[in-house]
Amino acid sequence: GNSVTQMEGPVTLSEEAFLTINCTYTATGYPSLFWYVQYPGEGLQLLLKATKADDKGSNKGFEATYRKETTSFHLEKGSVQVSDSAVYFCALSVLPSGGYQKVTFGIGTKLQVIP
Amino acid sequence: DVKVTQSSRYLVKRTGEKVFLECVQDMDHENMFWYRQDPGLGLRLIYFSYDVKMKEKGDIPEGYSVSREKKERFSLILESASTNQTSMYLCASSFHRGLGEKLFFGSGTQLSVL
Numbered sequence: 001g002n003s004v005t006q007m008e009g010p011v012t013l014s015e016e017a018f019l020t021i022n023c024t025y026t027a028t029g030y031p032s033l034f035w036y037v038q039y040p041g042e043g044l045q046l047l048l049k050a051t052k053a054d055d056k057g058s059n060k061g062f063e064a065t066y067r068k069e070t071t072s073f074h075l076e077k078g079s080v081q082v083s084d085s086a087v088y089f090c091a092l093s094v095l096p097s098g099g100y101q102k103v104t105f106g107i108g109t110k111l112q113v114i115p
Numbered sequence: 116d117v118k119v120t121q122s123s124r125y126l127v128k129r130t131g132e133k134v135f136l137e138c139v140q141d142m143d144h145e146n147m148f149w150y151r152q153d154p155g156l157g158l159r160l161i162y163f164s165y166d167v168k169m170k171e172k173g174d175i176p177e178g179y180s181v182s183r184e185k186k187e188r189f190s191l192i193l194e195s196a197s198t199n200q201t202s203m204y205l206c207a208s209s210f211h212r213g214l215g216e217k218l219f220f221g222s223g224t225q226l227s228v229l
Contacts, residue, residue, distance in 0.1 A: 008155060032215035043119070043205055043220030044158075051215045089157065095214040100146070100165055103218065107157035 002027045004106035006090045012112045019077040021109045023064075023090035026071065031092040033057075033066050033073040038087045038108070047075075047088070080113045087111070117142050121206050121221040128228050134193040136224050138206030144219070146212055147189035149173075149181065152203040152223070164189055165212055196228045 006023045013019060025031065032051045036044040048057030053068035062077045073090060090106040122137035140147065148163040150173075160173030162181040170181050178200060182190045189208075193200055203225050207218040 004157075036218075041222070043207075043222045044218070045220065046217045049215065049217070093214060093216070100163070100171065100212045101209070101214055101216055103160070105150075105158040107155055 002031070002092060002094060002102070002104045004090050004092055004104055006088075006106040006109050008107050008109060010110040010112050012114065013080055015082055015113055015115050016079045017113075019075070019080045019084075019111070021075040021088055021090075021111070023073045023075065023106060024071055025073065025090070025092050027092050027094055027104075029094050031094045033064070034091040034093070034103075035062070035064055035073070035075050036089040036091060036105075038089065040086070044089060080111070082113045082115055085111055085113045117219050119206055119208055119219050119221040121204075121224050123224050124222065126224055126226045128193075128196050128226065130197060130228060132193075132196050132228075134196045134226065134228075136191040136193075136204055136206075136226070138189045138191070138221055139187050140189075140206075140208040140219070141187065142208065142210070142219065143186065144208040144210050145186075146209045146216075147183065148207040148209075148218070149179075149189070149191045150205045150207065151175070152205055158205065161191065196226075198228050200226065201228045202226060 034049045035047040048059045050057040050066035087108045149161040150158040164183040206221040209216040
């Protein structure tokens with residue numbers, strides 16, 4: 001079956017530090033890949049996505065590159081801010097024969113950025 | 116702006132009660148979803164609906180049912196609540212059913228079953 005692997009954390013960084021959150025996946029077919037972010041007290045919102053190999057998704061200073069050869073979609077940011085403190089979910093979607101997108105989420109990685 | 120609204124932020128119920136969680140979206144989306152979110156397990160799909168009066172089981176449908184009488188509203192029903200259904204419940208919607216479609220989430224309902 002399909003699965004997404006990421007560390008749960010928490011990951012604690014000082015402001016302006018470099019961030020990497022690793023994400024690897026297992027999927028049948030050719031998935032689309034996503035990062036969603038959940039700020040405290042809120043639902044998830046899409047941060048970025050990539051739909052084919054070597055695509056780079058980017059938003060708000062965050063980037064992730066779809067690496068088919070290593071089945072990975074690691075999230076990076078060059079300089080984190082306190083306002084980036086949140087839970088980050090890696091996810092994949094596939095289109096089974098039934099025709100409805102099926103999304104599988106990782107367990108979420110909590111990021112804490114301290115001033 | 117896009118909006119998915121869940122009727123309650125916090126809910127406390129007793130074991131055996133019938134519980135209704137309501138979700139409304141204002142974007143004319145075809146697809147609606149119910150997930151539960153638990154620490155260490157991430158999000159798990161309970162049910163989804165791709166059209167009015169249509170529903171499909173997700174990965175963990177046991178103990179739950181759903182209703183979609185109108186396009187904008189998707190209800191999750193716990194027929195007889197149990198303590199292992201204490202969780203954060205998230206509703207989501209998407210415009211189309213195709214690959215790569217973005218999901219829009221509500222803020223969640225934290226349900227405690229005592």
